Amino acid sequence: DGGITQSPKYLFRKEGQNVTLSCEQNLNHDAMYWYRQDPGQGLRLIYYSQIVNDFQKGDIAEGYSVSREKKESFPLTVTSAQKNPTAFYLCASNTAQGGSETQYFGPGTRLLVL
Amino acid sequence: AQSVSQHNHHVILSEAASLELGCNYSYGGTVNLFWYVQYPGQHLQLLLKYFSGDPLVKGIKGFEAEFIKSKFSFNLRKPSVQWSDTAEYFCAVNRVGNDYKLSFGAGTTVTVRA
Numbered sequence: 648d649g650g651i652t653q654s655p656k657y658l659f660r661k662e663g664q665n666v667t668l669s670c671e672q673n674l675n676h677d678a679m680y681w682y683r684q685d686p687g688q689g690l691r692l693i694y695y696s697q698i699v700n701d702f703q704k705g706d707i708a709e710g711y712s713v714s715r716e717k718k719e720s721f722p723l724t725v726t727s728a729q730k731n732p733t734a735f736y737l738c739a740s741n742t743a744q745g746g747s748e749t750q751y752f753g754p755g756t757r758l759l760v761l
Numbered sequence: 762a763q764s765v766s767q768h769n770h771h772v773i774l775s776e777a778a779s780l781e782l783g784c785n786y787s788y789g790g791t792v793n794l795f796w797y798v799q800y801p802g803q804h805l806q807l808l809l810k811y812f813s814g815d816p817l818v819k820g821i822k823g824f825e826a827e828f829i830k831s832k833f834s835f836n837l838r839k840p841s842v843q844w845s846d847t848a849e850y851f852c853a854v855n856r857v858g859n860d861y862k863l864s865f866g867a868g869t870t871v872t873v874r875a
Contacts, residue, residue, distance in 0.1 A: 678861060687770065689851055689865035690805075697860060705862070737805060741861060749795070750863060752805040 650674065651753035653738050658758045660725065660732060668723045668756045670738030677742055679721035680750065683707060684735040693736075696721055725758060733760050765854050767866035775874050776844055782837040782869050784852030791857040794835040796826055799868075800848045808850070811835065822846070844875045 651672045660666045670679065678697045682690040692705030696715040710729025715721055721740075725732045736756045741748040768783035786792065796808040809820025816828040826837045835852060852866040 680862075682865075687867055689765075689767075689867040690853075690863075691865070692862055695860065695862060703860070748861065749807050749810060750861075751807075752797075754804050 651738055651740060651751060653736075653753040653756050655756060656754070658756055659761050660758060661761050663727045665724055665726050666758065668725070668736055668738075668758070670721045670723065670753060672719055672721075672738075672740045672751075672753075674740060674751065675718070676740035676751075677718070678740060679715070680739040681705075681711070681713065681721070681723045682737045682739065684737055684755070690737060693723065732758055734758060765852055765864050765866040767850075767852050767869050769869045770867070771870045771872070773872045773874065774842060777841050778873075780837075780839045780842045780846070780871065782850055782852075782871070784835045784837065784866055786833050786835070786852075786854045786864070788854065788856050789833075793855040793857060794826075794828060795853040795855070795863070796820065796824070796835075796837050797851045797853060797865075798848050799851070805851070808837070842871075842873050844873050847871060847873045 654669045680695040681693040684690050691707050693711050694713040696702035699718050702713050702715050712724045738753040739750040741750045764787045766785045794811040797805050798808045799805045808824050809818050811818045811828045819825045824839050828835050849868050849870050851868045853863045855863050
């Protein structure tokens with residue numbers, strides 16, 4: 648059963664703590680993306696990666712970090728520098744070849760600050 | 762920066778009513794256009810897309826959208842909505858040659874009353 652999995656479904660962060668959100672895909676997609684969804688603001692791009700061991704900042708990268716050591720995995724770390732981390736985080740992927748492929752989304756992780 | 766505007770934040774209508782959601786974007790080059798839908802408790806999923814060709818595109822569940830290049834618009838329509846169409850709808854734009862990054866509108870919440 649192909650798709651994108653994100654874990655955990657809910658995550659709680661304490662003050663000053665770094666937390667890591669998992670994103671795994673078995674679609675053999677080259678490109679992966681992290682978005683943040685806030686009410687009334689749509690989705691905003693945090694980081695993206697088009698190939699293993701390479702990634703680029705999106706529109707709101709400050710306070711976040713990523714790695715892309717494997718094609719199927721693109722974890723996102725929310726660092727203590729991110730002052731307003733409470734949001735719904737969505738991971739997406741596409742083939743990144745040919746120019747117009749659709750992005751497919753995971754179920755999301757909701758991050759809450761204690 | 763490219764922006765995507767969705768004109769309505771929340772739309773409430775009765776079953777069998779017609780639906781039209783507006784979407785405008787600001788980039789003047791070649792774009793790919795998408796409408797995504799997020800049903801309550803479900804993944805964000807693709808409703809329809811436009812890459813090239815016939816500007817009137819048909820998607821799943823009876824939805825269609827029309828690309829009007831001169832107006833930088835990609836409005837979503839459905840002639841007769843059902844209660845199950847209650848969801849949040851997002852317009853997204855990808856600027857061709859821009860690393861397949863999507864820019865999303867703020868979303869429109871559609872509530873269909875039985």
